[in-house]
Every structure is written in C-alpha cells, then in structure tokens.
Amino acid sequence: MDRRKFIKRAGAAAAGAFVMPYILPSGRLFAASGGGGLSQHVVLVMFAGGVRQQESIGLRYLADAQTEVHEGNILYNMLNGAAPTQKIVYGTGLGGINPIPGLLGQSLESQGTLFAEMRAVNAGHYGGLNSLLQGNQAMTQGLTSKPLNPTIFEYLRRHAGVQASKTWFVGNTIGNSVPLLNYSVHPDYGAPYGANFFAPNITFGPLGDQYLSDAKVYHPQDQLAPMYEMKAFLDNSFDNVGNVATGIGNTADEKQDIKAFMVEMFSKTQNGTIAHPPVHDNGDAQTIGYACEVMKWFKPTLTVVNMSSVDGCHGNFTGYLASMHRADHSVGHLWNYIQTQIPEMAGNTTIIVAPECGRNDQPNAIRDENDWYGYDHSDANALRVFGMMAGAGVPSNLRIGSEGNPVGIATDVVPTIAELLGIKSEVMSAGFLNPGTLSLFDRM
Amino acid sequence: MPSSRSRFRSFPHWGKAGIGAALLLLFATSCTKELEYELNEVQLNPPGTIKDNEKTNQQYAAILHANLFQDAMSANELYELDQCIQSIGDKELAREVIISNFMNKPGVIIPDDATMRANIDAFIIETYNRFLVRQPTEAEKTWFRNYIEADPNVTPEIIYFSFAMSNEYLFY
Numbered sequence: 001m002d003r004r005k006f007i008k009r010a011g012a013a014a015a016g017a018f019v020m021p022y023i024l025p026s027g028r029l030f031a032a033s034g035g036g037g038l039s040q041h042v043v044l045v046m047f048a049g050g051v052r053q054q055e056s057i058g059l060r061y062l063a064d065a066q067t068e069v070h071e072g073n074i075l076y077n078m079l080n081g082a083a084p085t086q087k088i089v090y091g092t093g094l095g096g097i098n099p100i101p102g103l104l105g106q107s108l109e110s111q112g113t114l115f116a117e118m119r120a121v122n123a124g125h126y127g128g129l130n131s132l133l134q135g136n137q138a139m140t141q142g143l144t145s146k147p148l149n150p151t152i153f154e155y156l157r158r159h160a161g162v163q164a165s166k167t168w169f170v171g172n173t174i175g176n177s178v179p180l181l182n183y184s185v186h187p188d189y190g191a192p193y194g195a196n197f198f199a200p201n202i203t204f205g206p207l208g209d210q211y212l213s214d215a216k217v218y219h220p221q222d223q224l225a226p227m228y229e230m231k232a233f234l235d236n237s238f239d240n241v242g243n244v245a246t247g248i249g250n251t252a253d254e255k256q257d258i259k260a261f262m263v264e265m266f267s268k269t270q271n272g273t274i275a276h277p278p279v280h281d282n283g284d285a286q287t288i289g290y291a292c293e294v295m296k297w298f299k300p301t302l303t304v305v306n307m308s309s310v311d312g313c314h315g316n317f318t319g320y321l322a323s324m325h326r327a328d329h330s331v332g333h334l335w336n337y338i339q340t341q342i343p344e345m346a347g348n349t350t351i352i353v354a355p356e357c358g359r360n361d362q363p364n365a366i367r368d369e370n371d372w373y374g375y376d377h378s379d380a381n382a383l384r385v386f387g388m389m390a391g392a393g394v395p396s397n398l399r400i401g402s403e404g405n406p407v408g409i410a411t412d413v414v415p416t417i418a419e420l421l422g423i424k425s426e427v428m429s430a431g432f433l434n435p436g437t438l439s440l441f442d443r444m
Numbered sequence: 445m446p447s448s449r450s451r452f453r454s455f456p457h458w459g460k461a462g463i464g465a466a467l468l469l470l471f472a473t474s475c476t477k478e479l480e481y482e483l484n485e486v487q488l489n490p491p492g493t494i495k496d497n498e499k500t501n502q503q504y505a506a507i508l509h510a511n512l513f514q515d516a517m518s519a520n521e522l523y524e525l526d527q528c529i530q531s532i533g534d535k536e537l538a539r540e541v542i543i544s545n546f547m548n549k550p551g552v553i554i555p556d557d558a559t560m561r562a563n564i565d566a567f568i569i570e571t572y573n574r575f576l577v578r579q580p581t582e583a584e585k586t587w588f589r590n591y592i593e594a595d596p597n598v599t600p601e602i603i604y605f606s607f608a609m610s611n612e613y614l615f616y
Contacts, residue, residue, distance in 0.1 A: 164534070174530040182533040197533025211528045215544040218605075222597045230598075230606035233587060238495075238612040247536030255537050262541070 037422030038393025038441075041349040043295070043334065044152075044304045044417065046132055048284060048327035049125065049311030050377045052359040053384040053403075055324065057116050062087060065317065065363070066372045074099075074325045077332030078108045078353060078388065089370065090321040092279060100279050100325060103332035108353065112390025113398040113444065118408040120357045121434055123382035126177050128356025128410065129306065133181055135414030135433040144177055147184035149432040152414050153195035154183055156302055157249075159426040165254040166301040167195040168294050172287040172308055174199045183248065186432075194248035195304070196258065200290035201283055204265045213266040220256060228252055261297050265290070275341070277333035282323060284309045288330035292337045299344045301421060305334070313359060317372035335390070350391040350420050354413055358384045385410060387440065393420055400444060408443050415439040495615035501526040503616075505542065508608055511574055512552050536609070543608050547601060560600045564589050567600070575607035577616075 054064035055074070059081045062068035072084025083099060091099040104111075121131045131137060133151045150158075153167045171178040183194030202208060218224045250258065268274050275296070276289030284307035291305045307327050313320035331353055339346045361381035363373030376382075387408060390396070401407035411434040418427035419439040427433070499507065502522045509517045517525070525542065532538035546552065560567040568588045572580040580588070592598050607613060 169533065174527060179530050179533065195533060197531075199531040202527055202531035207524050207528050208531065211525050212541050212545060214548050215541050216548040218544065218602075223599075223602055226591075226595060226598050227602050227606045227609070230588075230591065230603060231609045233591075234606065234610035234612060237581075237584060238610065238615075248534045250534050250537060255534075255540065258534075258537060259541065 037420050039348060039350040039391065039420040041300065041345050041392075042302050042417050042420050043338070043349060043351045044132070044302070044413065045331055045334065045351065045353045046129060046304065046306045047310075047331070047353050047355050048324065049308035050128075050313065050357050050359045050382070051310055051324060051355040051385070052313075052375060052381070053117070053386065055321070056355075057114075057386045061321075062372075065375070074321060075328035076102050076107060077104050077328045077335075079114075080107050080109050089318050090325040092281070096318070096322055100329045103278075103329065103336050108331070108335065108351070108388055108390045109399070110397050112351075112388060112394045112396055113400065113440075115387040115400050115408045115440060115443070117401040117403055117406040118354075118385050118387050118410060118412070119406055120355070120383045120385045120410045122410075123357050123377050123379075125308070125311070125356060129178070129181060131410045131434070132354060132356055132413045133304070134184065135411040135427070135437055137411075137434055144180070145185075146180045148186065150184050150186050150189035150193075150430065151181065151195075152417050152427075153302065153304075154186070154189035154193035155414075155418060155423055155427050155430070156421060157193040157195075158189060159423040160301075160421060162301045163254065164194070164196060164248050164250045165257060165298055168291075168298060168300045168302070169195045169197045169304045169306075170287060170291040170294055171197060171199045171306045172201065172283050173306075174202055176308070178306055191247065192249045195302070196248065196250070198290065198294070200265075200287055203262070204269045204290065209266065209269075212262065215259065215263070220252070224252065224256075257298075261294075264297070265293060268293070275337060277326075277330050279326060279329055282309050282326055284323065285326050285330045285333075288334050292334060292341070295338065295345060296342050299342065302417065313375050314364070315366040315374045316368045317363075317374055318368045318370050320375075348392050350389060350394055352387070352389040352413060352416065354387040354410060355385045356410070358382045387413065389416070389440070395444065398444065408440055409434070409437060411437040412440050412443070416441065495612060497616050499614055499616060501529040504539070504614065505529070508543065509546065511608070512546050512554075512604070513549075514553050515551070539609060543605055547605070554600045554604060557599050560592070560603075564592050567592075571600075571603060571607060575604070576610075576612055 052065070054060045057079065058064065059071060059073045059079070061070050061072045061074060061084045063071045068087060070084050070087045073079055073081030074083065074090050076083055088099060089096045091097060120128055121137050122128050127137060130147055134147050134149045135152070136149050153169065156162050157164065157167060169182045179197055179199060182197040183189070183191050203212065218227070265274070274289045275292040277285045280286050280289055287307060288305060291303060294300065295303055307330065309323035310320055310327060312323055335351055338349050357377050359375040359377045359382055360379045362379070364376050366374040368374065387410070414433065415424055415427050415437060416439045418424045419441055424439060505525045506517055506522055509515065529535065529538045529542070532541070555567065565585060568580055568585050572578060572584070
C-alpha cells in the first residue's frame with residue numbers, strides 16, 4: 001500500500017468511527033443523530049377507563065347523555081370552564097352533593113396545550129392502553145398477551161440508556177392484563193428494557209401485607225453479594241439452553257433501593273401517611289397517591305399511571321361522573337405534588353393526560369339510582385378522545401383541534417414522549433408505530 | 445437298542461435330497477455375517493438441559509414452599525401469592541422478596557452452619573437434589589466446596605437463597 005492510499009483509508013476509518021453508532025456496555029445506543037430532549041421527566045396519565053368527549057371536553061355534564069339540561073365542567077383541574085350549578089351528584093357526602101375543590105390555581109389547559117379532538121385507534125381498554133404505550137394497535141394480540149412491539153419504556157431504556165429504576169408503571173389493578181404492559185415480547189427489546197411495575201392495591205394492600213411485608217433484610221456485602229455470586233455460577237451452568245430472562249435489569253443496588261421503598265410503603269400504608277389526594281375514596285385516587293410516592297423516591301425519567309374507575313359507566317352513570325371528577329382531582333394532586341413536594345422534578349417535568357378510548361354516543365339499557373343510562377364503548381364516538389400536556393417544553397394556553405377538525409391520534413403519545421426525552425428519531429425510525437403517527441409537537 | 449451297523453444301514457434311506465438339504469443348512473449357518481458394533485452420536489449437554497418448561501408463579505411458589513418448609517401451601521394461599529407476584533413488574537425482584545419473606549417465617553428447615561461445614565460435599569449434593577432435582581457435577585461440587593470453605597459468611601440460608609433464585613430453579 002502506498003503512502004497516499006494509507007492516509008486515505010486511515011482517514012475513512014477515523015471518520016467512520018465518529019459517524020457510526022456504537023453500543024456501550026450499559027446498553028446505551030448513541031445514535032448518530034443524538035440530541036437532547038425538551039424535558040427531564042415525563043408523567044403519562046392514562047385517563048381513566050373510557051371517557052366521553054361530551055362530559056369531558058364538551059363540558060356538557062348531563063345535557064348530552066341524559067334527559068337533563070344541566071351543563072358544566074366537572075374536570076376543572078384539567079379544563080377551563082365553570083362547574084355545573086345544579087343537580088350535583090359527583091362530589092362527596094350523601095348523594096355526592098359537595099364538589100371537590102380545585103387544587104390547581106390554573107388549569108392544565110391554561111398551563112399547557114390541549115388537543116381537544118383526537119382519535120383513538122381502538123375502542124377497547126387493552127387495545128387503547130397498548131396504543132398509548134406501544135404507539136401501535138394491538139389487533140393481533142390476545143388480552144393475556146404482552147405487547148408485540150416495543151413500549152415507550154423499552155425505547156427509552158434501550159436508546160437513552162435509562163436505568164430500570166428510572167422507568168415506572170403504576171397500575172391500578174392486576175386485572176385487564178395491565179401488568180403485562182411494562183415491556184413487550186419484541187426480540188430486540190423486551191424484558192431487559194422493561195419498566196418497574198407496581199399495582200399498589202395488591203403490592204401494598206392486604207395481600208402484599210400478608211406475603212411481602214415481612215421480608216428479611218440481608219446485608220448487601222456479607223450476604224447478598226455471595227448470594228448473587230452463587231446464583232451467577234448456577235445460571236452459567238444453565239445458560240446454554242436458552243432460558244428466558246424474567247428480570248428487567250434492575251441492578252443489585254436498584255433492587256435494594258426498591259426493597260427499601262417497599263418497606264417504607266408498608267410502613268406509610270399502616271400509618272396512613274401515603275401521599276394520597278385530599279379525597280381518595282376510590283382506587284384511582286389511591287393509585288395516584290402511590291404514584292406520588294414512587295416519583296418522590298425514584299425521580300423517574302418516565303412514570304406512567306393508569307386509572308380506570310370511569311369504566312363503571314357501563315352500568316352506573318352517576319358513578320362515572322363521580323369517578324371522572326376524582327380522576328381530575330387526582331391529576332391535579334399529582335401535578336401539584338410534583339411542583340411542591342419533589343424539588344428535583346419541579347419545573348423540569350412534563351405531564352401528558354390522555355384517555356385510552358372514549359365511550360358511545362348512544363346509551364345502553366342499564367339505569368342507575370338516578371335513572372340515568374349507562375354507556376359502553378364500541379361505536380365511532382368511542383374513538384373520540386382528547387390529549388393534553390403541560391410543563392417543561394410545552395407551549396401554554398394553546399388549544400388545537402375541534403369536533404369538526406380532529407387533530408392527532410392516540411398513538412402520537414409515544415413519539416411525543418420520545419421527543420420530550422430526546423429519542424424521537426430512534427423511535428420514529430424503529431418502524432413499529434401506527435401509520436400516520438406523529439409527535440404532537442409536529443401537529444402544533 | 446439298534447447296533448451301529450443297523451444305524452449305518454438306515455442312512456441310505458435319507459436319500460440324496462436329504463443329504464443335500466443337510467449340507468445346505470450347514471453352510472448357510474456357518475456363513476453368518478460377523479457382527480459390527482458402533483457407537484451412536486450422543487450430544488453432551490450441560491446439567492439441567494432437559495428442563496425446558498418454565499414454572500408458573502403458582503408452581504414456583506408451591507415448590508419453593510415445599511423445599512423450604514417440607515410442607516405444602518393451600519390452594520388459596522398460592523392464588524394470593526400469585527397475585528402478589530403479578531403486582532410486581534420485576535419478577536426476579538418479586539421472587540427475592542418472597543424468598544426473604546419465607547426465610548423470616550418460623551418452620552423453615554435449613555441445616556445449621558456447623559452441620560454444613562462438617563460435611564460440605566454431602567450438603568452440596570443434598571442441596572442440588574432438593575432444589576434442582578439432580579446430582580451436581582464434579583465441577584459444581586468442587587466450585588461450591590471451594591466457595592464455602594473460602595468464605596465464613598456463606599451460610600446454608602444464603603446458599604438456599606441462591607438456589608431458589610437460580611434460573612434452573614425456574615424450570616422443570
């Protein structure tokens with residue numbers, strides 16, 4: 001090789017080393033495009049089991065659903081608009097006559113951007129939740145199957161190198177396949193990039209108290225270190241047969257931290273000092289309380305919280321209104337808690353609130369104690385949803401879309417989170433998003 | 445009893461065909477092909493290879509309880525414990541928490557440290573049998589013997605914990 005050729009090839013090799021992406025032992029893939037995000041923390045609230053546009057964005061209260069004329073806003077932590085003045089059934093006290101006072105000085109709509117008319121891609125709960133977390137439909141999946149395509153947790157952990165204890169999914173139940181959503185079965189992603197998950201009503205409820213709360217505390221160096229070393233030896237002997245990895249990659253230190261958190265939660269639950277919203281008389285509000293504790297302890301990069309009490313609308317419209325009012329109260333508490341109780345997240349966190357699906361235009365035949373009809377979710381109206389976000393990186397006081405001009409689809413939530421956390425190009429180019437999916441920032 | 449002479453006289457009665465058949469039989473049997481012995485190819489796998497079915501949460505909890513307490517859990521308890529495992533996203537973490545809860549309960553049957561160190565080989569074999577339902581290989585026995593001898597902090601409880609956490613224990 002002559003001198004000129006040598007210099008040319010050496011230069012090309014050096015340039016290639018800079019341009020080509022490479023993987024560090026931590027698993028982080030530094031893509032050539034790179035780039036920082038708009039926010040340091042994102043909280044996604046999956047709201048809250050099938051919400052009709054009429055009673056939420058439409059501020060119609062009873063006017064579009066029952067043979068009543070009363071209108072008003074029962075989500076006043078999230079949306080602008082005056083509350084109903086008559087026929088109040090959604091609050092506290094006998095008959096729900098006392099509305100829960102607002103927690104935020106300014107609604108999330110005013111603080112951020114509201115996509116008033118979006119489209120869900122699935123009218124079912126599991127499909128809807130999948131669309132918010134996978135950015136894709138779950139049409140080929142059964143209810144007891146994990147997602148086929150990567151979830152936002154896996155994108156984040158693989159492409160941004162985020163630790164397992166910095167991605168959390170707080171579910172309100174172990175039913176409805178909710179616990180399966182913390183990672184997919186995709187061979188390039190999957191369990192090693194999954195999120196931590198708790199269903200606090202079980203983990204820290206009576207069952208958890210019975211089976212999980214009395215854990216023996218082992219010394220990290222003297223006892224746990226040899227235990228992990230012996231386990232590693234045993235696993236090496238078994239490694240050649242392609243066994244399934246069921247851990248999500250929490251390190252020994254992270255596991256210790258999570259165990260310490262669990263001990264703290266059992267103690268706080270027993271003492272009644274969980275950071276619940278002021279009114280926490282249903283499962284969703286209690287789930288939000290534990291989500292606040294998770295955020296305060298771990299300061300996650302991504303926290304996803306699921307609520308579903310609103311789904312009682314199938315047979316109890318009065319309960320639906322009360323649950324929706326409490327879901328709004330819970331979201332207000334969550335946002336307020338971040339700003340006032342978690343200094344590490346105040347001012348650098350973005351909240352996204354989006355229902356997984358809507359509800360029908362026409363009622364079913366089931367009436368509740370007020371003689372009001374229930375609503376299922378299976379028609380075109382059940383695909384009408386909204387989406388809102390506020391906080392770091394989000395324009396304030398912006399409203400986009402209307403009933404006659406829908407803007408955005410539910411799957412947009414995934415690239416939106418990706419953009420906020422700086423991995424948009426990796427997610428968009430992975431090829432797993434529903435056709436037409438865009439970051440909501442690209443729809444402004 | 446016929447004399448040898450009379451037997452000789454009777455021989456011609458066999459006829460030529462009979463003699464031919466006898467000769468043919470003689471040659472046919474004497475031409476048997478010599479047997480060849482060969483070895484079938486056998487793939488040598490690591491120990492535990494035949495375990496390719498992952499235990500369900502309930503199977504895991506039931507077997508763990510039986511291994512630690514030599515006693516069965518009720519169906520109701522198994523159902524409830526399964527719910528607890530489902531409520532934790534990191535199953536490895538969930539198992540650690542459950543094992544350490546079991547270890548904190550009275551009635552766990554574990555040999556004491558002195559018994560283990562009095563006959564380490566026997567302890568290792570018994571532990572492999574109890575948790576992995578197989579004999580340890582010589583390499584495994586040697587590794588564990590050296591490990592136990594080298595570290596006074598390694599107790600039977602910690603060893604049981606590591607076996608209950610091992611990937612092989614998740615399969616049957």
